[in-house]
Amino acid sequence: SQQGEEDPQALSIQEGENATMNCSYKTSINNLQWYRQNSGRGLVHLILIRSNEREKHSGRLRVTLDTSKKSSSLLITASRAADTASYFCATDTSSNTGKLIFGQGTTLQVKP
Amino acid sequence: ETGVTQTPRHLVMGMTNKKSLKCEQHLGHNAMYWYKQSAKKPLELMFVYSLEERVENNSVPSRFSPECPNSSHLFLHLHTLQPEDSALYLCASSQDIFPMGTQYFGPGTRLLVL
Numbered sequence: 001s002q003q004g005e006e007d008p009q010a011l012s013i014q015e016g017e018n019a020t021m022n023c024s025y026k027t028s029i030n031n032l033q034w035y036r037q038n039s040g041r042g043l044v045h046l047i048l049i050r051s052n053e054r055e056k057h058s059g060r061l062r063v064t065l066d067t068s069k070k071s072s073s074l075l076i077t078a079s080r081a082a083d084t085a086s087y088f089c090a091t092d093t094s095s096n097t098g099k100l101i102f103g104q105g106t107t108l109q110v111k112p
Numbered sequence: 113e114t115g116v117t118q119t120p121r122h123l124v125m126g127m128t129n130k131k132s133l134k135c136e137q138h139l140g141h142n143a144m145y146w147y148k149q150s151a152k153k154p155l156e157l158m159f160v161y162s163l164e165e166r167v168e169n170n171s172v173p174s175r176f177s178p179e180c181p182n183s184s185h186l187f188l189h190l191h192t193l194q195p196e197d198s199a200l201y202l203c204a205s206s207q208d209i210f211p212m213g214t215q216y217f218g219p220g221t222r223l224l225v226l
Contacts, residue, residue: 031212
């Protein structure tokens with residue numbers, strides 16, 4: 001089973017609307033990261049949130065972390081067509097395995 | 113540009129060919145990674161190198177052979193691949209593996225095995 005699981009798997013919204021994606025994980029973590037991937041390209045890092053942090057902002061992005069529920073959410077406000085991509089959460093587990101565990105991702109489509 | 117480059121960007125090979133994928137990072141990082149991304153599957157970690165030492169080999173078939181000659185370069189040597197090995201192969205780097213911070217990804221090599 002996956003350490004990180006995103007929900008929903010796919011999301012379609014109109015430009016200007018907000019998009020919320022959720023990530024759940026199973027074991028305790030050092031940090032949780034969100035990445036974006038445009039079709040067939042490499043992943044681009046968006047935000048890293050540490051286990052002792054509850055919320056972080058970066059431009060139109062807001063990430064929350066609830067370690068008691070083992071969940072995180074990524075909110076994109078005032079979405080644009082250019083936000084169309086797949087979004088992945090990844091966890092650095094407290095077992096210090098030296099690797100990130102990626103979820104299956106949420107595919108976001110923003111219609112102009 | 114993330115500071116991580118990969119060549120070639122696209123590769124078509126037969127099952128009997130031998131080819132190599134190359135990754136180079138210009139970020140001064142100590143750790144490098146190979147991932148495989150297939151359709152409808154999560155990113156699969158294949159290999160991790162830290163300071164040129166392999167620290168993770170994620171049960172990858174021997175037809176994939178990594179090489180890390182120095183901390184800036186990482187290769188993936190391919191031989192006698194199968195059609196199910198067709199995928200996007202991504203290279204990434206990070207400052208270190210402990211603690212694990214941001215990973216910087218290359219654009220990937222799209223591999224098709226015929």
